[in-house]
Amino acid sequence: MMRDSRLSSVLHGLLHMIGAGEPVTSEQLAQAMATNPVVVRRVMAGLREQGLVHSEKGHGGGWTLERDPADITLAEIYRAVGAPTIVAIGHRSENPGCLVEQAVNDALGDTFREVEALFLKRLGAVTLDALAKDFKRRLAKHKQNLEDQIHAAK
Amino acid sequence: MMRDSRLSSVLHGLLHMIGAGEPVTSEQLAQAMATNPVVVRRVMAGLREQGLVHSEKGHGGGWTLERDPADITLAEIYRAVGAPTIVAIGHRSENPGCLVEQAVNDALGDTFREVEALFLKRLGAVTLDALAKDFKRRLAKHKQNLEDQIHAAK
DNA sequence: CATCATGTAACATATGAAGTTACATGATGC
DNA sequence: GCATCATGTAACTTCATATGTTACATGATG
Numbered sequence: 001m002m003r004d005s006r007l008s009s010v011l012h013g014l015l016h017m018i019g020a021g022e023p024v025t026s027e028q029l030a031q032a033m034a035t036n037p038v039v040v041r042r043v044m045a046g047l048r049e050q051g052l053v054h055s056e057k058g059h060g061g062g063w064t065l066e067r068d069p070a071d072i073t074l075a076e077i078y079r080a081v082g083a084p085t086i087v088a089i090g091h092r093s094e095n096p097g098c099l100v101e102q103a104v105n106d107a108l109g110d111t112f113r114e115v116e117a118l119f120l121k122r123l124g125a126v127t128l129d130a131l132a133k134d135f136k137r138r139l140a141k142h143k144q145n146l147e148d149q150i151h152a153a154k
Numbered sequence: 155m156m157r158d159s160r161l162s163s164v165l166h167g168l169l170h171m172i173g174a175g176e177p178v179t180s181e182q183l184a185q186a187m188a189t190n191p192v193v194v195r196r197v198m199a200g201l202r203e204q205g206l207v208h209s210e211k212g213h214g215g216g217w218t219l220e221r222d223p224a225d226i227t228l229a230e231i232y233r234a235v236g237a238p239t240i241v242a243i244g245h246r247s248e249n250p251g252c253l254v255e256q257a258v259n260d261a262l263g264d265t266f267r268e269v270e271a272l273f274l275k276r277l278g279a280v281t282l283d284a285l286a287k288d289f290k291r292r293l294a295k296h297k298q299n300l301e302d303q304i305h306a307a308k
Numbered sequence: 309c310a311t312c313a314t315g316t317a318a319c320a321t322a323t324g325a326a327g328t329t330a331c332a333t334g335a336t337g338c
Numbered sequence: 339g340c341a342t343c344a345t346g347t348a349a350c351t352t353c354a355t356a357t358g359t360t361a362c363a364t365g366a367t368g
């Protein structure tokens with residue numbers, strides 16, 4: 001099954017925006033996200049509607065973060081990109097009259113709901129800021145590794 | 155997103171088989187599952203490979219359950235139908251060199267794995283027999299309701 | 309007013325589940 | 339033996355949907 005990567009994609013873009021400090025164009029984001037500017041605008045439009053980001057036209061325009069990253073959870077971002085289907089497995093039909101179907105749907109349906117709840121709970125526990133800090137840690141470690149290699153080569 | 159309904163579908167078929175007591179043809183199962191005989195064979199083939207069901211050709215042939223329903227969990231059936239993707243949300247790319255991507259994938263990846271583990275755990279806790287008994291309870295209750303209606307109408 | 313950037317519609321592509329057709333294989337009953 | 343029934347499977351079509359692309363309108367900047 002083709003998996004929806006809008007959340008992953010937009011997070012990538014947001015981290016870039018946090019690091020930038022000035023408006024980032026769709027063109028730049030598209031390059032960072034390895035996609036097309038139109039796709040960027042499409043997915044970012046959802047975030048703008050929720051007041052998470054702001055867009056500006058013309059020279060010096062582009063996308064900026066509208067709220068404090070420490071107050072934005074991944075769950076909120078997930079909803080902003082359209083709250084795509086979480087569980088890729090489903091019923092053959094909803095609202096079935098068949099008793100067999102009801103038994104099956106009940107057994108699976110409870111599991112689906114539980115799984116979705118866990119997913120949202122986990123996303124709700126991570127802020128954009130936490131993600132950005134994690135990235136910075138990786139960056140610092142990466143630089144350290146490079147330096148270590150240089151020293152070792154001396 | 156179009157959700158994979160093979161698990162739901164095959165459970166429906168298996169409950170029918172349990173009730174039957176004799177080989178059930180793909181044609182009959184297709185009718186019960188509101189689909190096509192070829193689709194039934196396709197999905198049942200996975201169960202046969204795992205030794206869960208048996209198929210017989212010719213007159214009086216069809217599908218029979220090969221193992222005790224009390225020993226078959228929904229998790230096993232899920233794997234037998236090909237272990238389709240559980241989480242409909244994914245990464246833009248696997249094995250990225252980009253550090254931003256790594257941070258994002260790590261944060262989401264942990265959640266995905268947790269969610270999938272919960273899904274399998276829940277399915278592993280339900281046996282086919284439990285599902286069949288649940289159905290029988292519904293059936294009994296349904297019959298009772300019908301009788302009550304008849305008595306009330308007298 | 310030329311340029312830059314977003315906004316959006318319309319269309320194209322890709323993937324994968326599900327449905328369908330066609331024919332081969334094998335078992336049963338007469 | 340052979341007609342019939344049922345599975346086995348390949349090949350194709352259909353459908354939904356995320357993603358990619360093209361084209362053009364709108365609005366801001368210098």
